[in-house]
Amino acid sequence: MDGIFGWLGDHGAHQELIEHMAHAGRQPTDTLLHAHSSQLLGIAARSRFGKADIHVENGLAAALMGRPGFDDDELALIARERGAVVAVAHGWLRHAERLPQLMRGNFAFVVLEPLKKRACLALDRSGIERLCYAHRGNHLVFGSSAQQVASHPAVGRTVDPQAIYDYLYFHTIPAPRSLYRGVQKLLPGQIALLRNGHLETRFYWHADYAPVNADFGTHRAAFRTLLDQAARDADGPSTAAFLSGGTDSSTVVGALTAARGGPVDTFSIGFDADGFDEMEYARCAAERYASRANEYYLKPADIVTAVPIIAREYDEPFGNNSAVPTYFCARAAREAGFERMLAGDGGDEIFGGNARYAKQGLFEYYDRLPALLRHGMIEPIARFPGLSKRFPLSKLRSYVEQARVGLPLRLESYNFLHRTPLDRIFERDFIQAVDPSTADAALVEVYERTASDHYINRMMHLDLKFTLADNDLRKVGTMTEAAGVEVRYPLLDDRLVAFANHLPVDYKVRGQTLRWFFKAALDDLLPEKIINKSKHGFGLPFGVWATQYAPLGELVGDSLADFKKRGWIQPAYLDHMLAMQRGPHASYYGVMIWVTMMLERWLAEND
Structure with missing residues (x-):
């Protein structure tokens, strides 16, 4: 690298x-x-x-x-x-x-x-x-x-060994x-x-979330000026752009088109799998901006090709499977003669675009209810003998259990390493060599040192570190470099980040509406279809394809068989994950199968 x-x-x-x-x-x-x-x-x-x-x-x-x-x-x-x-x-x-x-x-x-x-x-x-x-x-x-x-x-x-545990918990090794x-x-x-x-x-720098009081029009004018500057500064000779059809990549393409006064070359990835393909949104944006659109449909065989590349290019194990489409998108741009690409990463983390920001508001509301109502009525009903596991009380019980866990640890409620007792996942010697509490402690430390008391700003600050710096930027930066392309991130222009941090909280998330200000300020730039779409990104149908494409399934099976010899995860648990992934839970268990497979492939490549 x-x-x-x-x-x-x-x-x-x-x-x-x-x-x-x-x-x-x-x-x-x-x-x-x-x-x-x-x-x-x-x-x-x-x-x-x-x-x-x-x-x-x-x-x-x-x-x-x-x-x-x-x-x-x-x-x-x-x-x-x-x-x-x-x-x-x-x-x-x-x-x-x-x-x-x-x-x-x-x-x-x-x-x-x-x-x-x-x-x-x-x-x-x-x-x-x-x-x-x-x-x-x-x-x-x-x-x-x-x-x-x-x-x-x-x-x-x-x-x-603690880094191995952290990798399995976060799917990367956070700084x-x-x-x-x-x-x-x-x-x-x-x-x-x-x-x-x-x-x-x-x-030497802390994110400053002190709100700047100004009316919508003033904020909008400042934002549009900064966005234009960021796009111009990131542009250069032989530059193209990622276009997933999401809000961020569409914004970058739209801003770059306006700055140039002409069309942009865009590169998009599609998946021939139900629930994963978003090419219609990429085409919508490309049509709106009259982009010179390039499309590539990822195939299961491409994953088999990408696995050794990922294992070779990262300096540590890396488990975000959207590295695969990122690589092929960047490779297509390089093969077309482009040396630089603009990516939309960062918008969610500074403007309030992650779905959990709105979802967690529902849980935070529970703690504001009178204690007598919570402890005297709601919780006894949620735990009513014989009924608490039946719908709709099962939903109420799940809600109460999650609401009683404070942020940021509530965000990890569905983490694999919280869903199953650790002594059923790991070998005894491995558990004795690590401290599982340090992963949660790392989350709490970043959350609590946020220069804001509001849970929205605190979650965004958390995501700037764990989702963006430790994960998404590593994913995009390493894979574009592997393809021979330099990447720039206009939405992470320091001036734009500082502006977004200073926005009032309800400009970021208003009720259940994510990115309220961002979308309102760009309603003349973004297609309405994209403004109203739900977030997706470059999700990879790995779990499904591993059950359908034999060479990929064989790669998974061989990798897990080799990983069993390392003595970290119990073979029975690996077999359980594989059985569940090959059954009705292909996508859910496919995540941890991928993470484990890439750990083994990285270790084998770099031992």
Whole structure:
């Protein structure tokens, strides 16, 4: 994968170590490696898109991944004339740890001062880029890839069982944990500072949800101006766009069409499976904007093709199966000659588009009922002997049980690892090696540090981290890169994110209406059919197709058979999941089958 890597600390064979870490990160060998090393440090960068570089000057070394902008005029001038990484180096000398506050857009940077034994690592506000690190003794090791960091001899590739548990819980390994013991990942908006042998992490940026009071017209005008700026800034030569037919991708295509004053090349994925195909909405948007539409219908055989690609391209196990259609959509764009794509990720998390935001309001309402009514009437009825498992009391009982679980843990009510006792899923030795409570604790920590008391803002803040930075951005960024395409996210423009955060809560979710302001402000841009559609996205009919397409079913069976030998999940539970997936619950159990299969395929590829 593209990125930066290196270390601060004594190492003799430094040139060989640069080559070793580059190989561990599976960086493209047909692209120039920018590298510098000495007895005191090593630093390197490589990107097929020209978005990574290093700079060494006067005892300071800097590495940058991304395409940041600078709000400081002097640094912006340096970036234009000499390159962004030079601006980072000079910015550190002039502003020190305030530097990332003066930057915007996607970036991950590292500054090393070996003689002063100081270092700084920073990640952009949305977590579009990625930066891993380890501090071991006198060594600080960093890399865009966890594999690169773990390959350094001071660190090592020891798999952390807790990371395996987290993966099975979240279907990815959320930051700050990585797959390897001692290797951490920076969080969005976070900075790490090494001074006097001590490494400290803190946030240089917090999402500010303080509402800005203004009338609808004022907010709408500001939004449309920012959206236009974001689309123009993200555009460039040889640029196309994802178009799923959802609200976000349609907005990006519409805004880009308006900014260009002409049609956009769009790429859409379809599925020949009931309940999964949304091509009619993509066609609706393409017709509205007169786009040059390209369509690709995914086939079961494509999944078999994609599995080894996913296992190879990600630096850690990754279990979001919509990586498959994302890859084929990006590949189609690359084969058509495009080098950049715009994606609509982020809109749900900043404007209030996830269905659970409205659903959770129904549960939050229960806690506002008088205690006498809840405890004296509703709950006794819900638990009435002999009837509580029959409709409609079964629905009431389920509602009460969920309502009594506070946010954010209520969001995980249907998590596989909550639905079945852990001692029926995992082997005893594995359970003893992990702390299952840390997964829930991670959710609570992010939820509670939100700069807002309102549950809607808190859920959106939670999703910015776990749904977007840890999952969706990893999915899209890695798969587009694998296809040879650079991706940009106009809706994650820092100015647009700040604007959305400041909207009043009922502009985001009004009753059961999601994205109230967003849809009202774009009613002349978006087709009514798309405004009124329910959210879907690039869902993959894996569970169904695995029962219908023999090669895919064989891949599943072989993968689970191999996974049984690892001694983490009980073979009987794996057999149970497979039986349920091959029976009436193909889609539901297909999710966990996919997650487990991809864990095995990744481990087999990277062991």
